Amino acid sequence: MATLALPNSLEDALGRNPIEFPFGFYIEDTHKGSVGGGFFWFKTEKERQHAIQNDLIDMFSEGSNDDIKAVKAEIADLIEQITPQADNGDYLLNNLNILLREIELRLQFIGSFEELCKNKNEWSKYFREAYREECFEDIEDISSKKLQSSIKKHEQEDFAEFVAEYLI
Numbered sequence: 309m310a311t312l313a314l315p316n317s318l319e320d321a322l323g324r325n326p327i328e329f330p331f332g333f334y335i336e337d338t339h340k341g342s343v344g345g346g347f348f349w350f351k352t353e354k355e356r357q358h359a360i361q362n363d364l365i366d367m368f369s370e371g372s373n374d375d376i377k378a379v380k381a382e383i384a385d386l387i388e389q390i391t392p393q394a395d396n397g398d399y400l401l402n403n404l405n406i407l408l409r410e411i412e413l414r415l416q417f418i419g420s421f422e423e424l425c426k427n428k429n430e431w432s433k434y435f436r437e438a439y440r441e442e443c444f445e446d447i448e449d450i451s452s453k454k455l456q457s458s459i460k461k462h463e464q465e466d467f468a469e470f471v472a473e474y475l476i
Contacts, residue, residue: 317355318363321348323475326421327468331356334417334435335364335408345416346475356418357387360404364413382407398429425459425467439470 326332329349333356336345350356361383365376386403401418408415416431417424424432433456440455441447443466447455459467 317359318348318367321350321359322346323472324349325468326424326471327464330421332417332419332421332424333360333415336414336416337412338414339412344475347417347471349421349472360418361387364408365411379407379410421468421471424471425464436467439467443470 321329321332323346324332326347326349329351331351331353332347332349334345334347348356348359350359361380365379365383383404386400389399401415404415404418417435419427424435436457436459437452437455439459440450444450
């Protein structure tokens, strides 16, 4: 992802501290022979939604203006269906991935830094395990379940630094 020419809003969001910019997403490039991914963090949920709906689509779209407008409209409709009271993270993630599949991108995470620290979906648990494997010594005696557990308050600053620097 770092080698692509990113629009300014995405370039600025890549590598931000998720404690200061708590709304983010992790996206991977799924082109054959090209593996890359990174976290993008924003101050507000609205900024994140705008970046997904506009900047990502503009950056990777090679279709006609009508096609691009149609995809943006579909994303806007998905975002409008989200209600703050319901847990719509998986719904939004799954449906956005259906749209992004056309341009060979995959969202692995969309949510807040707090959700990344605590939620129980498989990708977040795997990511927390990767953090602990990278940063802790003597993990051989620690179970996967413990390595995947929620990030505690005293770990959040180190975890935020790991997240901000994480690129493949």
